[in-house]
Amino acid sequence: MYSMRSQQSELVTRGLYSNNKWEALPSPTSPEIHQRACIRLPSSLCKPSLRTYFDWDDSGNEDYAKRPALLDLFAGGGGAAMGYYLAGFRIVGVDIKPQPHYPFEFHQADALTYPLEGFDAYHASPPCQTYSMMQNIVKTKEKHPDLVAPIRDSLMATGKPYVIENVYKAPLKGHLRLCGTSFGLRIIRHRYFECPWFRLELLPPCNHSKVYDPWHKDGVGQREKLSTAMGIDWFMTRPEVREAIPPAYTEYIGKYLLEETKRRREN
């Protein structure tokens, strides 16, 4: 349990506080974040390219098939997906490009036209170039259409709980900001999450001292350092790591999302 007085943040402005006292409550099911633990995946997920990076566990296959299913749109190398897996979801990923390092079931397709039926929950990470500050400077916005609004429309039409993740300035509604340092990771990576179907409890605030700052260092080993700092245990190329989010973010959100999907299954 964490608490901190007299600090302001976006969380405060969104009403996730009481009596001017911050509290980070454990998430409802299992509170611990597993990023430092050795990850075991059911061997039904085993891809040759990933065998080196994970422990495979045959005993998990049947249970995995019964898990609530999450569709991971704009899947990339699977940073977000891994967090939802650790939270308890069965994962299906969709990306317009081949993603040979994605650790779960994968379909190469356009997220805007992929059929959405048959899933319990959704996550979408549309490309963030549209909203990045650099993009404003180079004025090539027309090359990167806004995909947040159309994907939100599609996800809302399912009536199922969804999460949309993006960067500062993206047109998210009622979003929550997460940072690696709130999870004990040595990386500052602010990402914003629109998750209208459930309420998250507060996390500890950012602590930007003593972090690895990959954006101002480069050279040999930079990819590995960035992967490690983000809690990504499997191989991703440098562009994939740069676009990924730390799995800890979606493991945290995923526990609340899982509770919401289970509540709906029971009703």
Ligand SMILES: C[S@@+](CC[C@H](N)C(=O)[O-])C[C@H]1O[C@@H](n2cnc3c(N)ncnc32)[C@H](O)[C@@H]1O
């Ligand atoms: C920000 S990255 C996703 C990162 C991922 N969530 C992670 O944590 O590793 C955005 C991804 O969207 C993909 N993408 C772009 N347009 C797409 C579309 N129309 N349909 C599906 N994927 C698309 C890109 O290929 C890229 O991999």
